[in-house]
Amino acid sequence: MIRQSVAFLIGTTLLGAPIPSDPQQWQRPHLIPAPHDNSINEEKIALGKKLFFDPILSRDRSLSCATCHDPVHGWADANRAAIGIEGRQGTRNSPTIINGAYQLSYFWDGRAKSLEEQSLGPIESHVEMDLKPSEAVHRLQYSPAYVKAFEIAFPKEGITVQTLAKAIASFERTIVSGKSRFDRWITGDATQLNDREYQGFRIFSEKTNCTVCHRGFNFSDHDFSNIGIDNGDAGRGGVKNVVSQHGNFKTPTLRNVSLSAPYFHDGSVKTLKEAVTICAQGGRDKHAKNLSGIMIDHRLSDGEIEDIVLFLKSLEE
Amino acid sequence: MKKIVLAMLIASSTVMAEGNPFLKDHFPGGYSMVGSALPHLMGMYKKQGGMHKIAPTPEQEELIEERFKIHSKAFMSKATRIRELETAVMKAVVYDGKPSEALKEQLSEISILKNELAVIDLDTIHMFKKTLTLQQYDVLLDMAKQAKK
Numbered sequence: 084m085i086r087q088s089v090a091f092l093i094g095t096t097l098l099g100a101p102i103p104s105d106p107q108q109w110q111r112p113h114l115i116p117a118p119h120d121n122s123i124n125e126e127k128i129a130l131g132k133k134l135f136f137d138p139i140l141s142r143d144r145s146l147s148c149a150t151c152h153d154p155v156h157g158w159a160d161a162n163r164a165a166i167g168i169e170g171r172q173g174t175r176n177s178p179t180i181i182n183g184a185y186q187l188s189y190f191w192d193g194r195a196k197s198l199e200e201q202s203l204g205p206i207e208s209h210v211e212m213d214l215k216p217s218e219a220v221h222r223l224q225y226s227p228a229y230v231k232a233f234e235i236a237f238p239k240e241g242i243t244v245q246t247l248a249k250a251i252a253s254f255e256r257t258i259v260s261g262k263s264r265f266d267r268w269i270t271g272d273a274t275q276l277n278d279r280e281y282q283g284f285r286i287f288s289e290k291t292n293c294t295v296c297h298r299g300f301n302f303s304d305h306d307f308s309n310i311g312i313d314n315g316d317a318g319r320g321g322v323k324n325v326v327s328q329h330g331n332f333k334t335p336t337l338r339n340v341s342l343s344a345p346y347f348h349d350g351s352v353k354t355l356k357e358a359v360t361i362c363a364q365g366g367r368d369k370h371a372k373n374l375s376g377i378m379i380d381h382r383l384s385d386g387e388i389e390d391i392v393l394f395l396k397s398l399e400e
Numbered sequence: 401m402k403k404i405v406l407a408m409l410i411a412s413s414t415v416m417a418e419g420n421p422f423l424k425d426h427f428p429g430g431y432s433m434v435g436s437a438l439p440h441l442m443g444m445y446k447k448q449g450g451m452h453k454i455a456p457t458p459e460q461e462e463l464i465e466e467r468f469k470i471h472s473k474a475f476m477s478k479a480t481r482i483r484e485l486e487t488a489v490m491k492a493v494v495y496d497g498k499p500s501e502a503l504k505e506q507l508s509e510i511s512i513l514k515n516e517l518a519v520i521d522l523d524t525i526h527m528f529k530k531t532l533t534l535q536q537y538d539v540l541l542d543m544a545k546q547a548k549k
Contacts, residue, residue, distance in 0.1 A: 187452040292476065295447065304447040323458045327465035373465075376472030379480070 099273030100281035103288075109269045111261050111300040115184045121199065121249045123256055126236040131254025133232065134247070140219050141212035143168045148205065148251065151177040157342030157399075158258055163350035167211040174210075174316065176350030181338045184256040187305040191332045191348045192322045198252035203244070216244040223247070260300070260338045265397040276397055282387075283394025291363065291381045293391075302337035302398070309373040311366020312347045320373075330373050341396045359391050442468060442524050444543045453543070454536045467527045471520050478513045478520075485510050 103109075117123045134140065138147045151165050152158045158179045165173035175191050183189070189201035205211040206219060223229040223242045230242065237246040260266065265284075268275035276284065287293045296304050307319040309330040320329030332348040345351065346358040361367045365380040383391075444450040446468060456464065485506045492498040500507070529537060 187449050298447065305449050305452065306446045323461055325458050325461045325465060327462050327469065331465075373469065376469055376474070376476055379476060 100268065100276040100278070100284075102269060102271065102273055106269045108298075109300050110266070111182070111185075111259060115256055115259060117184070117253075117256060118197065118199075121252060123253055124236075126232075127250055127253035128257055130229075130232045130236045131250040131252070133229075134251050135254050139222055139226075140206050140214060141168050142214045146212055148202075151205070151211070152180050155342075157181065157339030159339075159343035161344065163345055165205075165211055167208070168213055171210040171213075173208075175348050176345060178335055179339060179343050180255050181258050182260050182301045182336055184259060185301055186303070188333065192317075192319045193307060193333050194322045198255050199245075199248040202248045202251035202255065216247060220244055220247060260336075260398075260400060262400045263338070263398045265394075268397070276394070279390050280393045280397050283390035283392070284397075286383065286387050287391050287394055290387075291383070292377050292379065293362070295377050296334045297337055303334045305334065307331035307333055308375040308377065309371055310347075310362060310378055311368040311371045311374050312349060312351065312361075313368040313371040314349045314351070316348065318348065327373055330371055331375075337395060338398050339400060341392075341399050355395060356388060356392050359388050359395070363388055363391070441528050441540055441544060442471065444540055444547065445528070448543060448547065450540055450543055454532065454539050456532070456536070460531050460536075463527070463531045467524060471524055475517060475520055478517050482510055482513050482517075485513075 115123065121127075135148045135152075138144045138150075140147060145168055151160045151162075153160050158181050160177045162177070164175055165177045167173060178191065183198055183201075189195035189198065190204065195201040195204060203216050206214055207216055220242050223233070233240075233242045233246060233250075236250060240246050264275040264280075287297075296306065296308055298304050307328060309318075309332075312332075313330055316332075317329050319331040319333070320326060340346075341355055344355065345353050346355070352358045352361065362378075363381050363383045366374055366378040368374070369378075445454070445464065451461075489503050489506050489510075492503055493500070528540060532540065
């Protein structure tokens with residue numbers, strides 16, 4: 084009897100959470116995409132990494148890209164909105180850069196079409212690093228170490244605004260997901276998720292509409308939606324001057340989401356549970372003008388919401 | 401040894417059935433009476449990156465987004481209702497052993513809702529055809545064909 088009980092326990096433990104029949108959709112492709120004019124190599128990555136962590140790219144040399152895209156905080160930061168030089172206050176939460184290589188547009192409003200374009204945005208922004216890219220280039224040209232590094236990474240091109248952007252983008256492309264417990268589970272190790280995390284995944288992917296937007300390995304559809312977080316920010320609607328997109332923001336990835344609080348474009352939500360609850364209930368401002376039709380109240384129990392939160396924590400790396 | 405193996409087999413079936421509440425919410429084998437939540441062209445455009453490939457003008461984006469607002473609301477509510485009915489039908493037949501005659505009302509409602517969904521779907525395809533250029537429309541159709549493979 085005792086041996087049978089032990090075997091039962093071993094069996095349930097060993098078997099773990101059954102893996103879905105279509106795991107491929109949740110697995111990151113091995114190939115990291117890069118544009119034709121900026122293929123990835125080790126020299127560019129090394130240079131880009133150095134630049135990413137160097138405050139030389141801010142006007143007062145106090146901030147680097149990593150100040151707001153901190154690896155400790157899931158490549159985001161813990162502030163409600165980005166804080167620039169001299170304490171200048173931005174209006175939007177710093178998004179994570181993880182899996183940036185696979186995105187189709189950048190920033191919450193999708194105004195940048197490439198990582199190269201994105202990398203220059205915060206450098207130039209008055210409320211962030213406030214340094215004209217041409218001035219950044221000028222500073223770098225006075226550093227023999229950077230002159231040498233750029234010559235190696237971009238032979239015969241030297242230090243220009245374009246090679247500065249290409250270097251940073253090359254490093255950013257290497258920040259990819261693939262080492263979380265969820266990834267180990269989806270690739271065959273059934274023991275990586277416990278019962279509640281597995282239930283959370285099932286609720287997320289089958290019982291609710293979460294995966295209409297948070298789909299695929301990056302848990303994002305690259306689209307823009309209005310989920311009822313209305314603070315007057317026009318979002319995508321302001322970029323394209325499209326009234327029906329007013330208040331629409333890019334679907335963020337959920338990779339490392341448990342590390343990148345606070346949440347939503349305005350950083351107004353402090354905890355992951357609150358964020359999940361808002362989405363599960365159909366948005367916070369249900370009378371928002373362009374509230375997406377996908378936002379419905381799924382009437383989840385508190386336990387089900389907690390299960391989703393537990394599942395989302397399994398995406399931590 | 402045999403007892404240990406038997407206990408593990410029992411454990412596995414327990415995990416698969418009782419440990420998995422979703423198993424009883426689906427037809428065996430994953431069969432579903434209603435497909436994806438969004439009509440495939442709108443899904444291609446909005447959820448599969450089509451918008452970024454097509455690069456619509458602001459005017460086009462406005463029209464498509466307006467259409468999306470209308471149809472996603474309607475589509476989502478009808479698809480959700482079909483799903484509820486389907487689950488009830490499935491449980492009645494697979495687990496409670498009821499014949500189809502006992503489920504005529506639910507089946508009739510499913511059929512009406514699916515007809516309404518089809519109309520939304522076709523109107524959406526019509527909207528894309530009217531709104532996009534020939535080249536843009538071909539890009540979308542191509543995406544749909546690739547997805548089918």
